[in-house]
Amino acid sequence: MPQATPKLNAFPVFMRVEGEAVAIVGGGEEALAKARLIGQSSAALRIVSDAAEAELLAFIAANGAIHIATAYDAAHLEGAVMVFAASGNEALD
Numbered sequence: 719m720p721q722a723t724p725k726l727n728a729f730p731v732f733m734r735v736e737g738e739a740v741a742i743v744g745g746g747e748e749a750l751a752k753a754r755l756i757g758q759s760s761a762a763l764r765i766v767s768d769a770a771e772a773e774l775l776a777f778i779a780a781n782g783a784i785h786i787a788t789a790y791d792a793a794h795l796e797g798a799v800m801v802f803a804a805s806g807n808e809a810l811d
Contacts, residue, residue: 735761739797743790743811744804745770750777752802757781766794767805 738761742752745767753774756763763783765774770785778785786794790810795801803811 733800735759735799738762738799739764740800740802741766741795741798742802742804743767743794744802744806745774746804746806747771747773748806749802749804750774752804753777753781753783756802757783761800764794764798766790 735756736759740756740759740761741764742749742756743766745765749765749767750771750773753763753765754777757777763781764786765778765783766786766788767774768787768789770778770787775785777783790805805811
């Protein structure tokens with residue numbers, strides 16, 4: 719009987735982001751976790767949130783990220799090479 723091949727729980731992806739825009743949609747802990755991760759790269763970080771939490775705002779200020787302080791609109795993603803849906807709202811994500 720053939721054995722089942724284990725499946726990945728995550729899919730590792732490597733993308734060149736130097737000088738490219740990466741967008742994160744969300745303003746809470748999930749968005750902050752993604753921002754910290756992408757903040758280690760040379761990407762231009764763009765965070766879209768009309769209600770960013772204080773810790774995320776501090777990260778934005780300390781790391782030179784762009785904060786788009788308004789409700790999400792698809793136009794905010796223009797030119798981004800990668801986008802993270804990190805709002806915690808299943809319908810929005």
